[in-house]
Amino acid sequence: MKPALELAGITKDFPGTRALDGVNLSVRPGEVVALLGENGAGKSTLMKILSGVWPGGSFEGHIRVDGEVVSFADTRDAHAAGIAMIHQELSVFPELSVAEHLELDQLPNWVDWTGLLARMEAFLSKIDFGLRADARVGDLSIGGRQLVEIARALYRNAKILVFDEPTSALTDPEVVKLDSVIEKLRAEGRAIIYITHRMDEVFRLADRIVVLRDGKNAGECARGPREKVEPEIIRWMVGRSIEDIYPPRNKTVGDELLRVEKLSLTHRTGKFRVRDLSFSLRAGEVLGLAGLLGAGRSETFESLFGALHPTGPKGREFSVEGSAWIKGRRRLPETPRDAIDVRMAYVSEDRKGTGLVLGESIRSNMALAALGSGRAGIASGTSMFRFVDGNRELDRSQHWARELKLKAAHLDQSVGELSGGNQQKVVLAKWLLTEPEILFLDEPTRGIDVGAKMEIYHWIQRLASQGMGIVVASSEMPELLGICHRIIVLREGSASAELDAEHATQEDIMKAASL
């Protein structure tokens, strides 16, 4: 069958670097192609060329749609050629209705409401996404908004749909819904490019897998048995073969560092987010927190770290009850400041939202948490008016930048310019600078490439072997099974099982998580 879309010999230069070097990619109607590659491999640049962000003439090579060579002057030309991008971060207008979103480009100056709603209702019932034409988009969940974007692409009758990490913000039921939508699009004969970091999605959805590395085609294959194909894909992605992604577990487990008893987190509406959770953590141990989205993994961390204290940004939304013993002393931190003082550290799930000050330099970000605690010698005492020791700060941040193999031009570079994996290293360095004994990691490898993931796993074991107690929350079950000693499975805020990670399987976790 003739490809619906063909990118041939695409080469794109930026000052000083060649982002893409003769890349080929084709998709047939009714085919789902998974596009993989580490951050910086050229996926985004390729998609910007495909969607007309980089206009024709700014790169070499050809784009063919249905066999015809096309050239886009801007994104509208790409739309007209039937190409639609479903973005990772959705650009929607919360105050507008679903119907208005669908006709956003073509809304007349004077909107005929009844006519518009009737037309859109008819269209939406045809595609059957469960969307209502008059719903306010701001009231929809992230998954709902994504469906609006897809519906908009279908309304424009897009033949080629590009999904850019579509599940990164979805809950599990929403992922299931998205899967079924993609199946339907496939059956209708639309061509789909699916960009993701998650292997299970690749093997669930893709007909064919294309891997980019360093701006070149690194490999391509049809979907096959996962255990055979996955190592190959990873080898293409990172450029070397990997015997085992997960380093051996730390063997020396010591005394109890943290004991949590009957921890509960209540929203002011009375709804429990965490309920009567008890667990203990020993020095050198890696404890996993599993569970579906919304099961209370992040909330457990937030409660223990004092992140929900009324003087914080979330105000009086939540109340925390329960008790904690840290190295035998009873103390449940009230604020992050308290938590840092008792040597806890918390690498939060949302790097850009709660982990980094994006406009600031690498070194300011690295120093921020240690600065308040008076640790690492960056500023003595705790008085607000103490001077920051710039040399010491530079020295300590350079130390961790080196240790963690941070890739950056210099430490005064803004963290916003770094790739996801390097940003995660900055967050990790920030917390290691506080010299913690208990480390909470929430989705530590989300959205980062395989190479950086392996480095993070390596560091988790290394820190554990130095006697740190580590709690890792993750939605990737193989990850938890690969790095943890024990796994606690959460369901609706309570522990539903405690598993020995060395002998447990993904099925065990799923069963406990979703019963």
Add this chain to the structure above:
Amino acid sequence: MKNRLVDGRFVRSVLALLAVMVILAFLTDGTFNSERNLTNLSRQVAINGILAIGMTFVILIGGIDLSVGSVVALSGVVAGVLQVNYGLGTLEGSALWVGAFVTIGASIFTGLACGIFNGWLITRHRIAPFIITLGMMVIARGLALIVAKGAAIAPLSDAFNSVGQAYVPPLYSLILIAVAGLGGIALRLKATAGTRREPLDWLMTGIFVVLTLLAGWAFYGYRGLPLPVLIFAIFGVIGIVILQKTRLGRFVLAIGGNPDAAWLAGVPIRKISFGIYAAIGALAGLSGAILAARLNGALPTSGELFELDAIAAVVIGGTSLRGGIGTVRGSILGAFFIGTLNNGMSLLDITEFYQKVIKGLIIILAVWFDTREKSFTPAKK
């Protein structure tokens, strides 16, 4: 290693200001650059400058304070009432000086109280700073009119007036400026020691020397360093040091850049925000005393639009209205820029109505150039 002290944009802005000053010198046939006019100019800048220093911190944490102009008026009126109605201005001998200090203290306290009220509502009850301080702007103006019964309160004692009118004697001024200048150069050299000094670095040091010499010449040649300018300079140095050197400064930038991340890193957001609103209130109170002293009378209608001049100075100085990015030295420069415009236009006999239009246009232009330039630098990925 990039040298953090070199800031091309700042150097260019200083050069732009110097260029405007040279042009004005020619247009006014030397009246602008007379010792007397430069001294007056610096005194006119002082109040807006003090407010702009406080406003820099407020804007850096992502807030705004619209009430400072009215608070200036209210605290000035409080000073006037104490001086005139409560007799602190008619005491004899050294008691007169005690009365003057008590009056100034009362002004500062009035401003502080307004700032605490703002800070309390904004941080504790999470109401948008724009709304709270807008309310306070109207409340303080009303209180000023009530306390003053709608009329000017005058005259004030000479002892009190000295905070707005006195000079450090010329010789002492010269010594002070020499010490400050040499100290500044020594600190710069020390801070850049070990790094490669770039041409821009030398240029900045050169500009600093020129400005110091200019200040020394103007103040020595006229009547010395005006006291309000000295107060402004002291707060300027404090502001710069806090923002660049201290833990608090780092926390302020972090709060403005990303409050959620700052909070998780242990930054006491509420305490700091509250403190900053209280501090700018106190600075407005002090400014109110200085203004009343300069005018030898308290006007309940004074301080009109001071908040906007302060915000304009901060923004011209390169501080982002979204918070997280900015400098105190930029705001000081911005205050001088606005002061120079006002002064120059008055010397050129441009009527007040036209002055407003021109000033507004120039503020827009300055910020427009600045943002245009920023958009050419590589953006975030």
